[in-house]
Amino acid sequence: MVKKMIVDCDAGMDDASALFLAAKAHKVGVLELVAITTTHGNTTLNNVVRNVARTLTTANLNQIPIYRGAHTSLVEPVVMDDPYHGSDGFGDSNHDEEPDLRHLQQEHAVNALVRLVKENPNEITLVALGPLTNLALAMRLDDQFASNLKELYIMGGNVEGIGNITVSAEFNFHCDPEAAFIVLQNTRCPTYIASWELCLHRAKLDWDWRINTYGGVDSAQCRLMNKIEAQTIARKYFDTYIVCDQLAVAAAIDPGYVTQKSLHYATVELSGNYTRGQMVVDYGKKIVGKTPNVYLIDRVDIELFKKMMLWSLDAPSVDYTPPTE
Amino acid sequence: MVKKMIVDCDAGMDDASALFLAAKAHKVGVLELVAITTTHGNTTLNNVVRNVARTLTTANLNQIPIYRGAHTSLVEPVVMDDPYHGSDGFGDSNHDEEPDLRHLQQEHAVNALVRLVKENPNEITLVALGPLTNLALAMRLDDQFASNLKELYIMGGNVEGIGNITVSAEFNFHCDPEAAFIVLQNTRCPTYIASWELCLHRAKLDWDWRINTYGGVDSAQCRLMNKIEAQTIARKYFDTYIVCDQLAVAAAIDPGYVTQKSLHYATVELSGNYTRGQMVVDYGKKIVGKTPNVYLIDRVDIELFKKMMLWSLDAPSVDYTPPTE
Amino acid sequence: MVKKMIVDCDAGMDDASALFLAAKAHKVGVLELVAITTTHGNTTLNNVVRNVARTLTTANLNQIPIYRGAHTSLVEPVVMDDPYHGSDGFGDSNHDEEPDLRHLQQEHAVNALVRLVKENPNEITLVALGPLTNLALAMRLDDQFASNLKELYIMGGNVEGIGNITVSAEFNFHCDPEAAFIVLQNTRCPTYIASWELCLHRAKLDWDWRINTYGGVDSAQCRLMNKIEAQTIARKYFDTYIVCDQLAVAAAIDPGYVTQKSLHYATVELSGNYTRGQMVVDYGKKIVGKTPNVYLIDRVDIELFKKMMLWSLDAPSVDYTPPTE
Amino acid sequence: MVKKMIVDCDAGMDDASALFLAAKAHKVGVLELVAITTTHGNTTLNNVVRNVARTLTTANLNQIPIYRGAHTSLVEPVVMDDPYHGSDGFGDSNHDEEPDLRHLQQEHAVNALVRLVKENPNEITLVALGPLTNLALAMRLDDQFASNLKELYIMGGNVEGIGNITVSAEFNFHCDPEAAFIVLQNTRCPTYIASWELCLHRAKLDWDWRINTYGGVDSAQCRLMNKIEAQTIARKYFDTYIVCDQLAVAAAIDPGYVTQKSLHYATVELSGNYTRGQMVVDYGKKIVGKTPNVYLIDRVDIELFKKMMLWSLDAPSVDYTPPTE
Ligand SMILES: [Ca+2]
Ligand SMILES: [Ca+2]
Numbered sequence A, B, C, D: 001m002v003k004k005m006i007v008d009c010d011a012g013m014d015d016a017s018a019l020f021l022a023a024k025a026h027k028v029g030v031l032e033l034v035a036i037t038t039t040h041g042n043t044t045l046n047n048v049v050r051n052v053a054r055t056l057t058t059a060n061l062n063q064i065p066i067y068r069g070a071h072t073s074l075v076e077p078v079v080m081d082d083p084y085h086g087s088d089g090f091g092d093s094n095h096d097e098e099p100d101l102r103h104l105q106q107e108h109a110v111n112a113l114v115r116l117v118k119e120n121p122n123e124i125t126l127v128a129l130g131p132l133t134n135l136a137l138a139m140r141l142d143d144q145f146a147s148n149l150k151e152l153y154i155m156g157g158n159v160e161g162i163g164n165i166t167v168s169a170e171f172n173f174h175c176d177p178e179a180a181f182i183v184l185q186n187t188r189c190p191t192y193i194a195s196w197e198l199c200l201h202r203a204k205l206d207w208d209w210r211i212n213t214y215g216g217v218d219s220a221q222c223r224l225m226n227k228i229e230a231q232t233i234a235r236k237y238f239d240t241y242i243v244c245d246q247l248a249v250a251a252a253i254d255p256g257y258v259t260q261k262s263l264h265y266a267t268v269e270l271s272g273n274y275t276r277g278q279m280v281v282d283y284g285k286k287i288v289g290k291t292p293n294v295y296l297i298d299r300v301d302i303e304l305f306k307k308m309m310l311w312s313l314d315a316p317s318v319d320y321t322p323p324t325e
């Protein structure tokens, strides 16, 4: 039986690229993409829904059900002013066609998560690529939700106190610190974290590869990525091409690509004049009475990752085959 | 058309007494008690459900649907060690019969709140007598929930920084400060607060009245109250008989009983070494850019309240008739 | 032996009026005014020093030594924008003569406090009318300072969570919450608090009395008060004339004027999104392991207070004689 | 003119070793050790004073004046339970002779710091090896103190959120977070930080070197270090021999030993459920309106450092000569 995956996302450009990875794995049959649930984050919920629909259609997978989720953070709405993803979450790109929303569902994403996990106990791999609001709400609506998950992959948090949106917080955790706290406190399945420092320091891709190799594939997916990342490529905010959400999905598809991980107790600072939203990792076992709850992804196989990225765009003659269970 | 009321509660002895008020109003036809939703608080959710069922049966109203709600606080579970309500929430009382749970519903209380308010826009009077977890979750699951409510009555919070569970926090707000914060931040209908200081200082009933007048009524409701409050009456934690949840329901039934109220902006302190959970009332308009969001109930008509309390027990020849809309 | 008093202040109009009370008591011989120490607060330290010198000269007491103290708060400087006291702390008043600074000392106020208290163990009554920075520094420089004080009177803090500068904090405690915390945590002598709510609700003086009775005295002191409070009188920020620092000095001079006081454990909230700087009073003994540390002044004899105020201005035929020890 | 140095410390075993570095530099005439000021920290103030005196005597430098400083933290005393340094701060070691306290001064360390820096404007190199309480108090007592310093070296803080005493805080900053905050906010001279991560990850010395090379020197200083670190050596808490305070003194003596440093704005988290006391480094310039205030010491020359350490023990034929200005 293939792995059943739900992706919760706030697409977002890297979410789109990550969805192409999941979509490809679905199409080649190594996993079943059960649903996409959406959340506020890189842009408004409405934009996220549209961006997800556009991405799935581009991947020829518009039959995957999409669910509308949380419109705002659990406790304190954050002023969303994300310069990176543009006002539409897709790099302020223009598209000739409206996205196909026929498979957008009436059921709320949180209720769908609760229902799908209850219907498939210990079978769902959940991959969270945005603020963790939907997951937190699902955990609070159903106290069995966490223990019925098979595994959880999260892009979010930081492991050395390096923030990318505030001085101390990573964007997804910053957007909803209480949700991140709830998820880390209550997770009961193997949980993997692709942190901001993993993205920033240990998964660098050079711009030439992005532009000429990844960006040179002749496929609809590549054309979408090139269109929505046109500003990113033009502005080069960082010295290298930074990937984020893709790292979490790649880990969920191919465990072999994670070459080093470490098990720790981690939580989230909710107070603090500077550190609200920071992930706190108990490297030195200083917090009494806590057992490790997350695997930090410390190192990844970049060469393998690059193959997976090309494979996700239907690039020809890529030497990559994902593992089956 | 009569007022439609939903009571969200964590019964709790004063919740039971308050439910008798609501039940009586339902029976005489001045309001329709649409549902009782339950929450953790004075005792575990399971106990609350049982206590509500027992209370409704005692009031001959066991057909009212009961919904199971939040099992714990939104963000940080509090260690529940409520000495006042006993381990069962009903004063460690013993009962010959099991409660009748036939009308306990499958639907989660939060989904029921969302659905009922959507089905009855601007018609539901919501009375919250426990931690505000269910209300907060409903507001987050449906961004129209708050604006579709007709009015909201809350027992909770404090207005002079006097805590009854911690140095600075009232029990219901302490149990789930984030939920209280969310509800106060997002309420869009007239919202009335019966604070702890109202209970403690401005709605005192003497013990003689409780024991001999209220406690001397010959009815099933009175017998239940006497049984579950036996320890309270024996121990007399306070100089007078303190009522809490009853004050909020009474205000929802009979506006005339509120003799003084004041409109302020109020919120909840979520941080703080001492003040987490304290309601913060902006008496001096020091918080910029906020408009008043709650009516604090400052004074009530105690004599009228005593009549309502006796009327709720089916005491004979009570000179009280609730107003109709 | 007469009581030895040091006044620490941030003059400030009410500080000036309070200094007239202390000066008068000194002149009639019921206490010895040993020193005035100055602190930032209502205005800059430089202005405070000038205002104190002007006040003492007006009272014919310019021989009292004045010490320069803390120029800013202990931890976080507050942006000082006090609309009430004017940019000079004296109601933006103009004066023909420069203040007489001949008795301004070289020694730092904190070192002077430490020295004077060490030289006069258990003999100094310290009256604090501004932010408590100097007192906190003295406690940290000399661990015997607190236990060598005879008694401590503080104008500051709030007892019902009513702020006058932020939503939850009184001005003096707000200016230096950490100093207030240190002082309350470390005080070892009888300590009396004149809180903001005492000023606001329980020591009201009507404007007519201020303007025509107090303001109608023919003396240099009255002329100074009328000059510096001219804006206050013109603007009438409050319905009544609010006195603050005077209440603390009056209590230090005449215990009989305090008609009700209560003993509690009190501390200061240092964290908090809204409540930083709020005094937290443990009315319900909810904080474990703490013993009462302050007397809250709950009620005062207003008629006696009015006599003292007139007496302080050298008004003729005032029927007031301060007690001797 | 040689560099004038004051060392503020909480000796502590690594403080002793660091003092040997400073003492040696004094003796060879490349700097003038003006004073040692003491603070609570690794042990009580009384123990620190004794340990400093013993260390200076061992180095044949007992004429250097020692000043007693802060007995406790600025705001909140921490429960000192330092398992590493032993109850006496010197590894629970026994000594045949009492320390020589003849040069212990009457003046408080804070007043001495203020005076010495005022007397030697822009000439004092201050090296802080314990909680920063004395420095913070000096900055608050004299608003020119910070700008009159020549340079400041601090052992303390963390740069990747790795705590050694709590989950997020380094010991010295944890002991007095407010003091660390004040010092970082107010420093006006070049300021160098030897962080915990520098000690833990980038200045490792193997146990063999400690025991046989450093520990094998035939000198009084070596004998003292071996005695007080006997438990440390026996227990080997870490895989390598961790040095801390020595790194800061070495940087103050020989700039060439710092092979990489970086300039950032850094501050200290004072609030936070987990992160109180954590140094917050603004790597990504996310805090608006702040300019860099500290040099983080990122890399050091370990081989050079080892030579300096041996030199400090008067080991024969060490190929090391400290630079002169
Ligand atoms: Ca994302
Ligand atoms: Ca209740």
Ligand SMILES: [Ca+2]
Pocket: C009, C010, C011, C012, C014, C015, C041, C042, C129, C130, C245
């Ligand atoms: Ca004042």
Ligand SMILES: [Ca+2]
Pocket: D009, D010, D011, D012, D014, D015, D041, D042, D129, D130, D245
């Ligand atoms: Ca040290």
